[in-house]
Amino acid sequence: MHRWAGGTVRVAARRRLGLRELGVSFPAAAGDHLPWFTEGARRLVEILRAADPAAPVWTWGPDGHVRFWSRRMLHESAVHRCDLDLALGRDPVVAPATAEDGVAELLENLESAAAFAPKIENLRGGGRTLAFTATDIGARWLLHLRPDRLEWNREDGSAATADAEVGGDVSDVLLFLWGRRELDDPRLRLSGDDDLLTHWVENSAI
Numbered sequence: 001m002h003r004w005a006g007g008t009v010r011v012a013a014r015r016r017l018g019l020r021e022l023g024v025s026f027p028a029a030a031g032d033h034l035p036w037f038t039e040g041a042r043r044l045v046e047i048l049r050a051a052d053p054a055a056p057v058w059t060w061g062p063d064g065h066v067r068f069w070s071r072r073m074l075h076e077s078a079v080h081r082c083d084l085d086l087a088l089g090r091d092p093v094v095a096p097a098t099a100e101d102g103v104a105e106l107l108e109n110l111e112s113a114a115a116f117a118p119k120i121e122n123l124r125g126g127g128r129t130l131a132f133t134a135t136d137i138g139a140r141w142l143l144h145l146r147p148d149r150l151e152w153n154r155e156d157g158s159a160a161t162a163d164a165e166v167g168g169d170v171s172d173v174l175l176f177l178w179g180r181r182e183l184d185d186p187r188l189r190l191s192g193d194d195d196l197l198t199h200w201v202e203n204s205a206i
Helices: 002-010 030-050 066-087 096-109 118-123 170-177 194-203
Strands: 128-134 139-145 150-154 164-168 189-192
Touching (some): 066 096, 066 170, 096 139, 096 150, 096 170, 128 170, 128 194, 164 170, 164 194, 189 194
Parallel strands (some): 128 164
Antiparallel strands (some): 139 150, 164 189
16 A cells, blocks of 8 residues: 555556556565565655645545545554554554544545445435544544435534434544444444444445
8 A cells, every 4th residue: 555655646646556557566475574564654755755745646535636645644554553453462542633633534535435345335325424422532523424425524512413423532433433443342432323333334344
């Protein structure tokens, strides 16, 4: 992902380019992956810092500018770092400021992700609303499942009703949205329609 995103920005791609088109190759030996990962991350940061954030470039989300990739790669890396923590038996935590933006970034891009995660289309319809509440920072996001689109807004301190709600620290809310916290996780507080929460889990994976 680091090499793909970095290469996309480096050549100012105007369409989706594959790894081969971007000249990405993989290590021949398993033991070479760690330096390969490290070099890919270093090069990605160099490319993004040298690029104009407002420059146009192909993206899979609604923001067709370099800044999409800077933001996307931050959250991509944060979630997969949490995967490493989970694999090692550690409890992952995302810094609150990063997790707060990560929730918004996922909701902004969710509908566009249906191009490669078609189950997202199943979330539309019925006019139901899901709320995601980060109690530690006082943030609340509402996702409205419209018949023709997904629509979201942030309403901190709002008493607007939702058909189902997931609450917890912002890090745990983000990890739930990315499928790294399950519905029965004691860190989460759930309310409302259990079937809707299950429907979200079964169809929201990107």
